[in-house]
Amino acid sequence: MTAELIDGKAFSVRVRGLVGAHVARLAAQGIVPGLAVVLVGEDPASEVYVRNKGIQTREAGMNSWEYKLPADTSQEALMAQVAALNADPAVHGILVQLPLPKHLDSEAVINAIDPSKDVDGFHILNVGLLGTGQKAMVPCTPLGCLMMLRDRLGDLSGLNAVVVGRSNIVGKPMAQLLLGESCTVTVAHSRTRDLAEVCRRADILVAAVGRPRMIPGDWIKPGATVIDVGINRISEDGRTRLVGDVDFDSAVQVAGAITPVPGGVGPMTIACLLANTLTACCRAHGLPEPEGLTV
Ligand SMILES: Nc1nc(=O)c2c([nH]1)NC[C@@H]1CN(c3ccc(C(=O)N[C@@H](CCC(=O)O)C(=O)O)cc3)C=[N+]21
Structure with missing residues (x-):
C-alpha cells in the first residue's frame, strides 16, 4: 500500500484564495488588512521566508510591511518598534521573526505585542485562551495541520493523536487543538520511553521535533494519517535538500496519508x-x- 499525499501546497492555494476573496469584499468598505513583519539580524533562511510572506500577503490584497533591524538591536529599540506597530491602526497583524539573537528577551517581546494583533498566537493571553477553549489567535503551523486533518478525516473525535515534540510554537498548541477536537492526545518527546511503541498507537501522528528522518515507517500504524512538521536542511550526495522529521520513503509504504516535505505543512x-x-x-x-x- 502506498499512502495518499496530502498536498499542502495545493491546499494553501485554496486557503489563500478564500482569504483573497474575503479581502476583496473588505476593500469595498475601504478596509485593507495589514501585516507587519519584524526581522532582527541576517539569517539567509529567515530572509527567504520573510520575502515569501511579503509576496503572498500582497497577492492576497493585503498591506505588508517589513522592518529589518540590525543584529545588535537593543531590547529597548525592539520594544519601541513593537509599541509603534501596536499603536498603528493600519497594522492588524504583527509577527516578530523567531529565533531572535541571543542577547534579546524573546518572551518579553512577544508578550509586548497587542494580543489582538498577535497573528503568531504566541502571546501568553492567546496561549491561555486556546488552552481553555476560548476564542484565540491560533498559531499558524498547528492551525494549518488541523485544517489538513479535518479535510481528510472529517470528525476527529475519539481518534488517538500522538504529537512528537513539545515546543511552544508547534507541539503544545497542536495538542490543545487536537484535544479541542476530542482526540485522545499523547505528547511525546525526546525523553519518552519506547517512542516507537507510542507512535504505533497513533491514528494521527504529528512529528514536530526538528530531527531529520527520525520517525521510520515501522513506527507508524498501518493507515495512519501522518503530518510532518519538520523542515530540516541537510546535505546529502554533495547537495543540500529539505527533509522532514519522518523518513518519508519508508513511511509512505505504511501510512494512509502523509504530508510531503517540502510542499506540506x-x-x-x-x-x-x-x-x-x-x-x-x-x-x-x-x-x-x-x-x-x-x-
Ligand atoms: N514568529 C515566527 N513565526 C513563524 O511562523 C516562523 C518564525 N517566526 N520563524 C521561522 C519559522 C519557519 N517558518 C516557515 C514557514 C513556511 C515555510 C515553507 O513554506 N517552506 C516550504 C519550503 C521552502 C524552501 O524551499 O525553503 C515548504 O515546506 O514547502 C518554511 C518555514 C515559519 N516560521
Missing part, C-alpha cells in the same frame, strides 16, 4: 498567517469573521 503555515491577519482585521472592525479559516 510549510506552505499552509504561511496561508494561515494570512488567514489570521484577516481574522484580526475583521475583529478589529467588529465585522463577521471569515468562515473556514478559524477554529
